[in-house]
Amino acid sequence: MSRARSDPDRKLRKAKGRTASSARWLERQLNDPYVKQAKADGYRSRAAYKLIELDERFGVLKRASRVVDLGIAPGGWSQVVRKLRPKAAIVGIDLLETEPIEGVTIFQMDFMADEAPAALSQALDGDPDLVLSDMAANTVGHKQTDHLRTMGLVEAAAWFAIETLAPGGAFVAKVLAGGTDADLLGLLKKHFRAVKHAKPPASRKGSSEWYVVAQDFKGRE
Template sequence: MSRGDNGLRQRVRTARGRTAQSTRWLERQLNDPYVRRAKAEGYRSRAAYKLIELDERFGLLKGSKRVIDLGIAPGGWTQVVRRKVPGAKVVGIDLLPVDPIDGVEIFQMDFMDDAAPDRLMEALGGAPDLILSDMAANTVGHPQTDALRTMGLVETAFAFVQDVLAPGGAFVAKVFAGGADSQFVAEMKRHFATVKHAKPPSSRKGSVEWFVVAQGFKGRRGED
């Protein structure tokens, strides 16, 4: 591997047992400024900067008191919340194990489990004013299928949002293939004052991920 000093790009030799694809991934990681910055600033992943940039644009975290992080692993988004609004109560959930984060209750379980919503709300102790979803379905390599599988998670999260989010609250979710479809966006606009798509600068140019940002929740189902 060549030296990475003085801004020189690091190249990774293909080692025995390492595929060309994994070599390219490792080389990209080593040369990614957000990966280096995350390591220097103590964030668990470069994804932290996506939330930081979304917050800078939309003011999501200001005044937040209760936050739910869906798909919390490895914890970068929650780290941002804890640093920016240290007084906020935060709970998270993920299928994957997540190392503890001070002041955060984390559930290792499937959000699609019928018991998950009640577990999250009991731990939170009140209506959330911000729900974050960085959930994505495991990819199968077929773009349309992957997008549909992830949108299924987003739609489930949105149903949860309608049941529990505090009036005036916000919902942020990762979507693929250029954003949520028009019918889903129209449904979201029925429940939120504003709904916008955003692709933060830290999202890799070649990535198909976008984020839908909904703010100004109009009220829970049955209350509007």
């Protein structure tokens, strides 16, 4: 990726009423080369480059023809899929409202709702060969609780992948520092022939996020 240069000396003008934390966040955004590049390339978020970099390393989009995007908002990952695999069928889901993306079916609903998995599968009109999950639970400020809640989403996403993927398919999900929990890692290794962890360069250095990439789904027994 051709990255725009950041300006380490750039400072924000002080704004009345802005908290110190919001000022730090805004300054980081303004000086983030991925944020600048996302605007230049027409992507809705810098997260698009995480998928691009994971694809460059693992080729997860190489044969994707039916794709599920869990936690689609604001839509950057589906934009990447549309660009790199323009003929792929894509369906996404998120609690948050997501602006329409041409060629993408979007559900605004809770992935954990009983009816969500069936809605996603029916919209694709066939088994997906790639399940993407950039979901993370809303944080409550308690590290252990936040970890458990997010990993609960990852586990639900993994089971969805196992129950719906076509043979040979792949599953990519955001996890937290330390990687995938032992039980979940064992589950993925049971059902996929290759399971690896990666932290794409687009993930901020201070971020606790990693990604698990499970490829070559063995199929359901």
